[in-house]
Amino acid sequence: MKYINKSIFLLVFGALAACTYDFPEPQVNEPTAGSADFSKIISVGNSLTAGFMDGALYNRGQENSFAVILAEQARAVGGGDFNVPSINSTNGFFQMGPQGPLGRLVLTVNPQTGATGPAPIGAGDIPTDFTGDKSNLNNFGVPGITLLTALIPQTGGPASPQNPAYNRLYERFASNPGTSTVIGDAAAALADGGTFFTFWLGNNDVLGYATGGASNPAILTSDEDFQQRLGSALGALLQASPEAKGAVANVPSLAVLPYFTLVPWNALPLAQAQADQANAGYAQYNGGLALARNGGLITAEEEELRQIQFQAGQNGFVMADESLTDLSGLGIPSLRMSNPSDRATLPLAQALGQVVGGNPALIRGISFPVEDQFVLTIQEQAEVNQKITAFNGIISAAVQANNDRLVLVDVNDLLNRVLQGQVSSGGVGLTASIVPPTGGFSLDGVHPNARAHAFVANHFIDAINAKWGANIPKANPNNYIGNDLPR
Template sequence: MKLLYKLRYLLLAALVVSCTYEFPEPQIEQPTSGSADFTRIISVGNSLTAGFMDGALYNRGQQSSFAVILAEQARAVGGGDFNVPSINSENGFFQMGPQGPLGRLILTVNPNTGAAAPAPIGAGDIPGDYAGNKAELNNFGVPGITLLTALIPQTGGPAVPENPAYNRLYERFASNPGTSTVIGDAAAALANGGTFFTFWLGSNDVLGYAIGGASNPAILTSDTDFQQRLNAALGTMLQANADAKGAVANIPSLSVLPYFTLVPWNALPLSQEQATQANAGYAAYNAGLAQVRAAGLITAQEEEYRRIQFQAGQNAFVMDDENLTNLTALGLPSIRQSKSADRATLPLSSALGQVVGGNQALIRGISFPVEDQFVLTPEEQEEISNKITAFNGFINAAVQANNDRLVLVDVNNLLDRVLAGQVSSGGVGLTASIVPPNGGFSLDGVHPNARAHAFVANLFIDRINEKWGSNIPRANPNEFMGNDLPR
């Protein structure tokens, strides 16, 4: 059976076609620099600083990162050039396809169904070496890096199996690939005439674990390691230039990301014939649950929670759940159907309902349970939320310990307000979705798009202005593109 999963809200063609990006201009006051110096801004971070969008690093996204927008606004108060390691690609690199590299994601409309969904634009480019002057770079944002890989030289080393920390997107502009580090290069730039810096690292210390469905605990950074690495990285930046001030951003809640909200818990459509056939396959399993409940091995509540029953129409999918009472010794697997509290990851949209391993009897979500990497259970969501809270506590403490030189930029709060529908510019809102023009996330469901980056830049500007009496003019988010309209 082949599942065709539709993102229903993207079918509002009339609404989408009527969208424009023409919005009113904001009013600004006379700009002043206050007690900070913005002559040469240095930015260090991960994909958020680099401008990674739509599953790729490409020209438009790279030039629309919050760091670039902030630096452009700071020109009004004496800020200078802000050089980025240009990727020199209109489409960037999303993944390899059968005919070669594929570029960034765009919204495409299925001509047969009218459904719109993200898909690669077409041909892309393998990232090439940066051809400019590395000594003049201002932006040291590298997609995919954690605090650890920002601190170790292997990040830019050769792409070999024994070097899992390899990152081509750093190697291409590293001062000395295989020896230099992201933090080291950024600190050197700050020491060489830098006057102000932004620091936004730590998201990938939990994001990689989350987008993999919390299935690989080995990649989740411990609290102790996070605090030590944060202090080492931030300390290196502070020591590079004793006069430079900086703005430090925290980690957003992952619950706001469309990556975890686009696939509903009941995304499995079945006919009555399919439902009847599937129910027959689980009759023995359901009977076994009743027996172990009668024996007192599980509660009546757990029996009901684990019971599998399909019907005609939209259905919850069968999934693994390691948090269930382990009954494997009795021949009962730890499976159940998805619930409204579960969060499926975006890759499940193309995997659900598909044949597994070429065996027509194994249908993912029906006769073959959806694997751990595709779903966050409530327990896993709580674990991730607690981890982000702890990490943000360390970030806040580090900023407070250097309160004379640093200011905290609470991006976590900003995106929570976006989710609540409380963020707008010129009367035009920003939403936690990928739907143009108001959707604030790019089509990969994880990274902000250009318009959202402008809101983030304004948050940096607000906090900097409050802290040091500056009056950097805010950007107009409505001048920046959201996601492209469907093609």
């Protein structure tokens, strides 16, 4: 509802007469751009900005990214067209299957077990080149990019085993593949009449390390490199259009992602006979731990942690843990069973309890330990959390250094409140799950779905309105679809 306040102004025309007129003051809820200009918005980012959902980039996801929703809401305050490099695919590309490309994930019911879970929808599409006007794009979101790969031309190709930076989803719309960069293309668009930009990079500088179970330290960006690359990227955009203002988002906590919560630590069901057989196989191992403890090589607490003992029902799984005392000199591997402090990654759902290498004697999680890439230990979780805190401090400092032109959008805080059940719209909550109708994450367990993107867009709008005295109307998240019901 809009409210109109009226004031009386006295206008005097010469000395002949005085007439009184009623003029309406601006409506309290009247949309306004404040001291910002949204006539040409440019968005720079990774999969979150691109609208990647359900393990794929597909039409519905692209059309419902927070960047598109924000631009649509900004039309009320003078915002113009917002063009995306359309993927032109209903199902997108999740992975290759036996019969060809498979599309996005959907919830399906297993006819044998009755269990519901994500699975590819069926046929998908290999990403094709964008055939529209590359010079007229507004959305420069590229799934998978880090701050480094946003700044280097190798990201646009050519593809080769010697070019790990190559990204097909950038190459398809790059202004000059192999020469141009994501930041360079976005800066050129800003220089061509751009008035406002959103910037959301940095997630993948830690996310890839975490989703891989913290097993590959080489892909974790150092604090020094993060600071230098962030400065280069933001600097290029600020210099491209000296009057343009921007909204910069930070890195969310990984604790909120279903990718790390969907597979419980005790996800291994065993019958009594299976448990007995497995325990017989670890009798010698457990005996060796007792000898190591008696010899003063490990404490009683570590011996207890490393003991492997199965029972009928739900069990933890056997896993490798490099943080354990090295007893390899005694022929004792660094193994233990998972416990409530561990976070399994979503791919373990398909790998746990399966035969390894075609050898029926090797069962992952029982006779074959779950590998490092499938689990985050409590020490690795702490490492990831410390890195996110450091990155967010660097992002905050960069925004503060350009306080007249930039505003921080604390998405980390938003998603933490989602995790605590504190976010809703019209009485309908947003949850940190993939379960419809309130689940805010798409079926890959990492990327928000369309409804959650509307909440993110509104979070941007709140920050922008507060910073520049604007009144961009907010979207109604309940008008946006969450996850589809199981098929």
